[in-house]
Amino acid sequence: MATIIDLTHSVTPGDRGIEFDESHSVDRDGWNARTWHLYSHSNTHMDAPKHFFNDGDTIDNTPLEVCMGPAWVIDLGMVGARHLHTVEDLGAYAEKIQKGDRILLKTGWERTFGSDEFRDGSPRISKELAEWFVEKGVSLIGVEPPSVADVNDLLEVTEIHQILLGANITIVESLKNLHLIKQDQVEFIALPLKLKDGDGSPVRALAVV
Numbered sequence: 490m491a492t493i494i495d496l497t498h499s500v501t502p503g504d505r506g507i508e509f510d511e512s513h514s515v516d517r518d519g520w521n522a523r524t525w526h527l528y529s530h531s532n533t534h535m536d537a538p539k540h541f542f543n544d545g546d547t548i549d550n551t552p553l554e555v556c557m558g559p560a561w562v563i564d565l566g567m568v569g570a571r572h573l574h575t576v577e578d579l580g581a582y583a584e585k586i587q588k589g590d591r592i593l594l595k596t597g598w599e600r601t602f603g604s605d606e607f608r609d610g611s612p613r614i615s616k617e618l619a620e621w622f623v624e625k626g627v628s629l630i631g632v633e634p635p636s637v638a639d640v641n642d643l644l645e646v647t648e649i650h651q652i653l654l655g656a657n658i659t660i661v662e663s664l665k666n667l668h669l670i671k672q673d674q675v676e677f678i679a680l681p682l683k684l685k686d687g688d689g690s691p692v693r694a695l696a697v698v
């Protein structure tokens with residue numbers, strides 16, 4: 490019998506880029522409704538090439554077949570702040586990864602969610618590893634930090650995103666609960682909102698094990 494593991498941080502007012510206005514209420518109008526103000530890269534989200542390329546493809550054109558399917562869950566251990574992931578970190582998985590594969594990097598970084606360290610000390614993907622993923626032809630990379638690169642280093646964050654997104658590798662950031670996955674392959678699903686011409690979107694991500 491399949492088990493579903495929710496890999497998504499809640500869209501919570503007060504978190505970075507998330508606010509709402511009370512549009513209607515039962516007491517006043519007869520129903521409850523909110524107007525949400527969402528940064529397109531808040532909490533668990535997906536990047537489209539448009540995020541770092543003016544002429545890049547948009548989130549509403551992200552192929553759905555990339556957003557769902559088998560994924561490798563690669564346990565890198567409890568990494569420290571600003572750890573730079575390399576091909577060597579993948580160990581034996583480097584020989585298993587094939588064209589079209591989806592990769593989820595398990596690092597334990599979600600343990601810092603809600604702190605300044607979660608954003609400012611994020612482990613990140615090295616240029617070497619990003620280029621290796623491109624060479625391998627992977628289709629999706631999922632990580633626990635809020636970014637695949639150092640958000641406080643514009644040159645780095647631009648370079649790594651452009652390498653991956655420029656090769657049409659879909660990026661999912663700020664995953665949670667990867668520590669609940671005990672096997673190295675799952676069915677992964679992360680569906681973005683169909684935002685016209687969007688550069689990214691919050692997603693509901695989950696693993697079926």
